[in-house]
Amino acid sequence: MHDLTAKVQSAVKKSKVTTGFAHVFAVGSTAGIGAIEFEPGLKKDLPEVLSKLIPPGRQYGHEQTWHDGNAHSHLQATLLGPDLTIPIRDSELVAGTWQQVVHVDFDNRPRQRQVIVTVYGE
Amino acid sequence: MHDLTAKVQSAVKKSKVTTGFAHVFAVGSTAGIGAIEFEPGLKKDLPEVLSKLIPPGRQYGHEQTWHDGNAHSHLQATLLGPDLTIPIRDSELVAGTWQQVVHVDFDNRPRQRQVIVTVYGE
């Protein structure tokens, strides 16, 4: 799990947008974007909770075709979702002090990842 | 759980936007925004279902650091997500008759909450 907040805030600053929103999108079907307090406890808890809800295993239809061991990664990513939109006011992201924008990689092998940030407004 | 639909619709009217969308964002890491039929049954069911999936407890990493009893609140909020975007056509939100925009507070103590509505379009 990676904290993207500073990078998104930096894109907001560069854009000169004062009122609007920033849209963050994880390219790829085994990663997602979430809002969470970025601290070591929750950084461990979120993947654990999702793996309890949707455990790794061979029981998935996806595995029977692809045998790559990451059906749960796809399903966890869909449940979290790939996108998040955060409002901008006075050239700043308006989010809680303990509310960070994070990228969560659910895959079972290291991947190079792309995240697209779009800033929109006036 | 609070129904925000009338307030969002009112922001749409004030904005004079006829075609576009309204973005609703819950500030804070223990609340979320969802779309659901706002009726007493589901108002009870949604928090119950989320507390069954992610129960309160001391087993979370977050608890071991912060001991504030709301790790499940953070995780439930992340799963629901803090944002929702609804299309606007003919100056009206386009959502189902039984599809309301709701704020759900997952925290274990009363909180003052801020919700940001951004209307965008033409």
Add this chain to the structure above:
Amino acid sequence: MHDLTAKVQSAVKKSKVTTGFAHVFAVGSTAGIGAIEFEPGLKKDLPEVLSKLIPPGRQYGHEQTWHDGNAHSHLQATLLGPDLTIPIRDSELVAGTWQQVVHVDFDNRPRQRQVIVTVYGE
């Protein structure tokens, strides 16, 4: 589950927007929009996983009022969410090769469904 990707891409082309985003919204409280690899395995897995997390049944408050057997449909739809926003660059949706935009109908009877696509940008 239906793959909407080609239809959304077609709306992007028609709009002449080169940089911006496409917003996809499922009207109605028992359907949702998700991002997933659209292949037969996951097409079966996603509804199964959600029905394991939130099973059909008579235990819901919604059922005690409405008796229409679809409380779980409402709750599954809320968990997946009704909306998704995908970035546009060079007049194309920027999503992974295996990352499709899908409409998932959770209801227990056939429904006519409406999906609203809004393309925004420059």
